[in-house]
Amino acid sequence: MKIFSASQLKEADEITIKNQNITSEELMERAATTVFHEIHRRLQGAAISVKIFCGIGNNGGDGLAISRMLIEHGYQVKVFIVNYSEKRSEDFLANYDRIKNVTRQWPELIKKEEDFPDLNKGEFVIDAIFGIGLNRPIEGWMARLINHINNSDAFVLAVDMPSGLFPDRIPGKNDAVINADFTLTFQSPKLVFFLPQTMDFVGDMQVLDIGLDQNYLAETTTDIQLIRKAEAHQLYNPRKKNSHKGSYGHALTIGGSYGKIGSILLTSTAVLRTGAGLCTVFVPKCGYNVIQTGLPEAMVITDENFEMLTNIKTGLDADVICFGVGIGTSEETVGAFKELLENTTKPMLIDADGLNILSKNNDLLELLPENSVLTPHPKELQRLIGEWNDDFQKIDMVRKFCRQYKLIIVLKGAYTFTFDENNMYINTTGNPGMATAGSGDVLSGVITSLLSQKYDPLIAAVLGVYLHGRSGDIYAEEQSYEGLISGDIADNMGRAYNDLLRSNNSENDK
Numbered sequence: 001m002k003i004f005s006a007s008q009l010k011e012a013d014e015i016t017i018k019n020q021n022i023t024s025e026e027l028m029e030r031a032a033t034t035v036f037h038e039i040h041r042r043l044q045g046a047a048i049s050v051k052i053f054c055g056i057g058n059n060g061g062d063g064l065a066i067s068r069m070l071i072e073h074g075y076q077v078k079v080f081i082v083n084y085s086e087k088r089s090e091d092f093l094a095n096y097d098r099i100k101n102v103t104r105q106w107p108e109l110i111k112k113e114e115d116f117p118d119l120n121k122g123e124f125v126i127d128a129i130f131g132i133g134l135n136r137p138i139e140g141w142m143a144r145l146i147n148h149i150n151n152s153d154a155f156v157l158a159v160d161m162p163s164g165l166f167p168d169r170i171p172g173k174n175d176a177v178i179n180a181d182f183t184l185t186f187q188s189p190k191l192v193f194f195l196p197q198t199m200d201f202v203g204d205m206q207v208l209d210i211g212l213d214q215n216y217l218a219e220t221t222t223d224i225q226l227i228r229k230a231e232a233h234q235l236y237n238p239r240k241k242n243s244h245k246g247s248y249g250h251a252l253t254i255g256g257s258y259g260k261i262g263s264i265l266l267t268s269t270a271v272l273r274t275g276a277g278l279c280t281v282f283v284p285k286c287g288y289n290v291i292q293t294g295l296p297e298a299m300v301i302t303d304e305n306f307e308m309l310t311n312i313k314t315g316l317d318a319d320v321i322c323f324g325v326g327i328g329t330s331e332e333t334v335g336a337f338k339e340l341l342e343n344t345t346k347p348m349l350i351d352a353d354g355l356n357i358l359s360k361n362n363d364l365l366e367l368l369p370e371n372s373v374l375t376p377h378p379k380e381l382q383r384l385i386g387e388w389n390d391d392f393q394k395i396d397m398v399r400k401f402c403r404q405y406k407l408i409i410v411l412k413g414a415y416t417f418t419f420d421e422n423n424m425y426i427n428t429t430g431n432p433g434m435a436t437a438g439s440g441d442v443l444s445g446v447i448t449s450l451l452s453q454k455y456d457p458l459i460a461a462v463l464g465v466y467l468h469g470r471s472g473d474i475y476a477e478e479q480s481y482e483g484l485i486s487g488d489i490a491d492n493m494g495r496a497y498n499d500l501l502r503s504n505n506s507e508n509d510k
């Protein structure tokens, strides 16, 4: 799913009005109707107190139209106009007028702190103060109103965006932003819904289709995509009946050190669970028995050293190399990595201490084969590319880094982002249970496996991240977040595939 910018959405708005021959007020009515239906579906006419805060722009206009629809359906609604300026939008005014037809209770104007209504636990607050039009921080009594809403125990639903959240930049530390429990957003999720610095304002989120011009949506390119089941399914290559283990590639996983052999065992298990034909594991001697016992399906070659990697000689012509989990950063291991890079042109995935070695030895970056996949968590990324001021700058810096070294970066987080030179893909699967030791080692194995199965590196990364998250979700749906350990993610890969395929084969699937 494309993630459009605020200016693209405004453009889509205008084109829709023109091509569908409707007024902007009619489009607003359509948008408000989608929100009303969602609320009505959930509340089912419940007798709870609804308080709606409407700005004076089009987000406020939406709020007024939603208010009217709720009143018409018998809800107990109190409407407040957050009257921060006299520059009311036309569609706001039209809806301000129309609400008269359904209630004798004229909306109350809020112009100062004394006008704030009490907000109580169990009440339902709708935030329609600002949407994508916010272009400066909210100040004065309005900021205090935002805090008043945030400090209440009411349930807060944001229309389109939590007010105070900018579509294209990070609010300042002391800026007032609505802390929504739920956000119903129009047509396209906004990038800030997924950034670590802003995602917590959004609560749960749902995208509402308001029927913007189909051609515009199809033809307009964006460099940010959301990866859900539908998109992931399109990336999947079915296995051929007439195939053998050689058809799915031979992965070489190199990693581990004394006390950290478990990491490479997890990675290699994930390689095979994700469908690679063969896996050879290269470990220090101390890892030999562990791997042979823990993963009898793999082959093992050992370093001459007992505790760590010092000299990587495999004599193997593997299809893909995964390097770095559990290796430490000793000088000998750095030397071995350098030699490996000088002698390989195979697709590579680098993780964990492999990344830390790259951070300290920038010359090695030049040796990475084109389209190598790097899978840092934020700390490892910061060591690689330096400090950023905020999440937008971070995105710019990662893109530049990808371009400079021709790499694919998988930035792990609550929403994992995959970058290539031009695009960014935001993953939607995964859960807090996956914040557990070894989860990243498993992801490295999953992506390595897809690389070995000849998926294009970008696709291997995007699909791998999706499947890894889905596997964790499947575990958590049946068990719990807390009980999840990373081996479970590898063990559930089969179900993640099954889920990806089955759901798209059934008529009932969305």
Ligand SMILES: NC(=O)C1=CN([C@@H]2O[C@H](COP(=O)(O)OP(=O)(O)OC[C@H]3O[C@@H](n4cnc5c(N)ncnc54)[C@H](OP(=O)(O)O)[C@@H]3O)[C@@H](O)[C@H]2O)[C@H](O)CC1
Binding pocket: 009, 010, 012, 013, 027, 028, 031, 055, 056, 057, 058, 059, 060, 061, 062, 084, 085, 089, 129, 130, 131, 132, 133, 134, 135, 136, 137, 138, 139, 159, 160, 161, 186, 187
């Ligand atoms: N295609 C769609 O997605 C549709 C969206 N709709 C809804 O429209 C809003 C966007 O409405 P818009 O009127 O453009 O913007 P806002 O309502 O968010 O803001 C109104 C004006 O407020 C001013 N502003 C901005 N920041 C501040 C601030 N900190 N303090 C005071 N005032 C501020 C600004 O005007 P200025 O001239 O003063 O700069 C804004 O223009 C969208 O989010 C949806 O809810 C349509 O209903 C349907 C189609």
Ligand SMILES: [K+]
Binding pocket: 059, 127, 128, 129, 130, 131, 158, 159, 160, 161, 162, 163
């Ligand atoms: K809002």
